Amino acid sequence: MVLEIDPIINLTYYHVANDVPEISPNIAVVIDVLRATTTISWALKNGADSIQVFADLDSLKESAFRWNADQRVMIGERGGKKIEGFDLGNSPLSVTKKAVYGKRLFMSTTNGTRSLEKVQHANHLFAMGLPNRRAVAEKIISLKSKNVLILGSGWEGSYSLEDSLAAGALASYLKKNYHSEVNILNDELQSALALWQIWENDILGCLKTATHGKRLTSLGDYEEDFKCCAQLDCLDIVPAQVERGVIRAS
Ligand code: MLT
Numbered sequence: 364m365v366l367e368i369d370p371i372i373n374l375t376y377y378h379v380a381n382d383v384p385e386i387s388p389n390i391a392v393v394i395d396v397l398r399a400t401t402t403i404s405w406a407l408k409n410g411a412d413s414i415q416v417f418a419d420l421d422s423l424k425e426s427a428f429r430w431n432a433d434q435r436v437m438i439g440e441r442g443g444k445k446i447e448g449f450d451l452g453n454s455p456l457s458v459t460k461k462a463v464y465g466k467r468l469f470m471s472t473t474n475g476t477r478s479l480e481k482v483q484h485a486n487h488l489f490a491m492g493l494p495n496r497r498a499v500a501e502k503i504i505s506l507k508s509k510n511v512l513i514l515g516s517g518w519e520g521s522y523s524l525e526d527s528l529a530a531g532a533l534a535s536y537l538k539k540n541y542h543s544e545v546n547i548l549n550d551e552l553q554s555a556l557a558l559w560q561i562w563e564n565d566i567l568g569c570l571k572t573a574t575h576g577k578r579l580t581s582l583g584d585y586e587e588d589f590k591c592c593a594q595l596d597c598l599d600i601v602p603a604q605v606e607r608g609v610i611r612a613s
Contacts, residue, residue, distance in 0.1 A: 369543035372503070373510045376530045376552035379517040380481040388512040391485035392499060392533065394492070395516035396525040397575045398453050399475025400602070401492030401592045402438075406458035406468055407600045407612040411436075414468040414602070414610045416476040420446070427469040436463055439471040443575075443582050446471070455492075455591045474516040480608070482514055488604035493529050493566060497596040500536040502603075502613070513552070524558070524573035525592075527551075528566070531559030532595070566593040 377383045394400055403414055412434075417423035420439075427437050438451040438458070445452030451462065453472050470476060482488055487506060491499040503511055513533060515526030534556050538545045547553055562569040570576045570589050579585040603613040 369541070370507055370509050371544040371546055372508070372537060372541060373546045373548050374513060374534055374537065374552055375511070375548045376513045376515070376527075376534075376555055378515045378522045378527055378551055379520050380478045380514060381520055383481055383512070383514060387484040387486070388482065388510060389485065389508045390487045390489070390503060390506060390511045391482035392489045392491050392503070392511065392513045393475070393478045393482060393516065394513065394526045394529045395472070395475030395478065396492055396529050396592055397570060397573065397579065398455055398588060398592055399470075399472040399516065400490040401494060402453055402455040402458055403470070403490045403602050403610060404492050404495045404598050404600050405455040405591070406463050407602050407610075408598055409458055409460045410464035411458065411468050412465055412611070413605070414470050415608055416479045416610065417469065417471045417608070418477045418480045420471055423469050423471050430467060430469070434466055436466050436468045438468050441473055443473075443579055454588050456587055474518055478514050478516040479604075482512065483604065483607055485512070485604075490602040490610060491529065491533065492592060493532060494591075494594045494596070495598040495600050495602075496529065496532050496536060498599050498601050500533055500540065502601045503537065504541055518575050523575055525570050525575065527555040528558050528562055528569050531555035531557070532563070535559050566595065
């Protein structure tokens, strides 16, 4: 009998897109806890057909206006605020069944969609928030792949606490649940793991402490968004890129 041993998983974390080397990783996981990847996960849970992501607003409009008006939803923010003329902002609470079921979402956000674009050459590209952390981790385990690149979205090129927290949460899950070795390849991810150990019982507190959490608080009442983004492992959705820039549930 030949015993099959699961390969070692090597995890590397980049906290901003600019640091990512020009390679095509086998697996890339993009995180934007507040709020793009949480919103993507909830939109797919609520039956959105697909989400096409754009860093650039003109390209978004060009593609969206070619789509049947009844079947499209334009969604996004700049600086945390809804984009003028768009149907929805970037709140995970706005992507209800009524708003998105069966539709293609055309989405652009300040940082999250840029990160997705940065690693769009990956063989497998997943979007992760805290609500679908376990689902994405189990998908990674099932792929039996060696190298996984985790990319946080940060804020306009700077570090963000909440994305690093989620990177740590993913690494922690893999270390606990994968039957073979999990290597943490860089200091960024070691720090993210330590962050997770400090805040895992107060995720909401961490999100509100983060700079972008404070930015949202200064813009209005985002209490329900915070609560939604702070939920852990409650969604079984794995948002996966199926063609360049287009994400579907898998
Ligand atoms: C982003 O992409 O920077 C965020 O999702 C911003 C937001 O909170 O809407």
